[in-house]
Amino acid sequence: xxxxxxxxxxxxxxxxxxxxxxxxxxxxxxxxxxxxxxxxxxxxxxxxxxxxxxxxxxxxxxxxxxxxxxxxxxxxxxxxxxxxxxxxxxxxxxxxxxxxxxxxxxxxxxxxxxxxxxxxxxxxxxxxxxxxxxxxxxxxxxxxxxxxxxxxxxxxxxxxxxxxxxxxxxxxxxxxxxxxxxxxxxxxxxxxxxxxxxxxxxxxxxxxxxxxxxxxxxxxxxxxxxxxxxx
Numbered sequence: 001x002x003x004x005x006x007x008x009x010x011x012x013x014x015x016x017x018x019x020x021x022x023x024x025x026x027x028x029x030x031x032x033x034x035x036x037x038x039x040x041x042x043x044x045x046x047x048x049x050x051x052x053x054x055x056x057x058x059x060x061x062x063x064x065x066x067x068x069x070x071x072x073x074x075x076x077x078x079x080x081x082x083x084x085x086x087x088x089x090x091x092x093x094x095x096x097x098x099x100x101x102x103x104x105x106x107x108x109x110x111x112x113x114x115x116x117x118x119x120x121x122x123x124x125x126x127x128x129x130x131x132x133x134x135x136x137x138x139x140x141x142x143x144x145x146x147x148x149x150x151x152x153x154x155x156x157x158x159x160x161x162x163x164x165x166x167x168x169x170x171x172x173x174x175x176x177x178x179x180x181x182x183x184x185x186x187x188x189x190x191x192x193x194x195x196x197x198x199x200x201x202x203x204x205x206x207x208x209x210x211x212x213x214x215x216x217x218x219x220x221x222x223x224x225x226x227x228x229x230x231x
Contacts, residue, residue, distance in 0.1 A: 007215060008128060008142040009182040011208040013189030015093070018197045018204060019121050022100065024048035024109040028121040029128065029143045031059045048109030055122035062092075062126020070134045082135045083219040085127055090212035092124035093205055100202025117202070140179050145186045148179045155179075 016029040024047050027033040034052040041049035069088065070081045099120050103113035129143050140148055155172035158164050164172075196204025 003181075004215060004219075005139045005142045006181045006185045007211055008131075009145070010185040010189035010192075011211055012125070012128065012143040013186035013191075014193035014196065014208050015096075015121065015125060015205070017190040017193035018202075019118070021194055022106060022197050022202065023114060023118050023121075024051060024106075026051060026055065026118050026121075028055070028059075028118070029125040031056060031122060031125070031129075051109045051115055051118050054115055055118045058119040058122040059126040059129075062123040063130040065123075066127045066130035066134060082131070082137075083216050085131050085135065086212050086216035086219060089124050089127040089131075090209050090216060092120060092127065093209035093212055096121040096124055097202050097205035097209060100205065104201055140182050142182055142186075145183055148183050152176055152179050152183060 012029040016027055019026050019028040025037050026048060027037075034056065037046055038049055038052050040046050041052070066085055066088070069084055073081055073084070096117060099113065099117040103111070103117045106114055108114065125143065132139060132141070155176040158172035159169050159176065161169075192207075193204070196207065
């Protein structure tokens with residue numbers, strides 16, 4: 001699907017922001033950001049150090065399970081890998097929604113419901129982070145935007161520089177055009193995640209769960225069309 005990275009970027013921004021504002025500054029998609037917050041917590045700034053420590057193994061679990069699922073597919077069914085991962089992540093996102101609702105009202109970062117919600121959320125985003133590395137396809141990173149923003153700035157410099165060869169400017173324009181939808185979608189998803197938490201609490205996670213289910217169905221249609229073309 002041509003819009004897959006844009007949708008996934010919006011999901012990552014939505015989920016990461018919602019988990020951040022709902023679960024004491026927890027990152028579920030940009031999980032390495034938790035290292036900074038753990039360091040701050042150790043020094044007495046912020047709360048939820050145990051929660052942030054526990055979700056890192058959960059994120060690793062999402063990556064490992066994704067790898068095992070994709071590698072368990074036979075060569076004949078390798079095309080189904082993307083649909084399988086979207087489906088698994090959709091189910092995990094639904095689980096994140098339900099465990100989060102169970103945890104409400106969120107009061108203590110070390111309570112069992114809060115920890116379980118963080119674990120399921122990090123597991124789900126581990127799947128999304130692993131996806132592009134397990135299912136090679138043209139696209140851009142969709143969970144962490146720092147690299148995309150850096151490249152977009154470099155591309156703008158190339159596009160505006162008169163001393164740069166036209167072939168380089170053309171490549172920069174093509175790359176910039178490919179990256180900007182994901183960057184914008186991540187930013188809009190982040191705003192939507194914060195608003196979703198404010199007005200709907202953890203029930204707002206039904207939106208990314210539904211989007212992932214739609215991606216799974218859409219990927220399945222693409223796979224069937226490709227199979228029909230090869231028949």
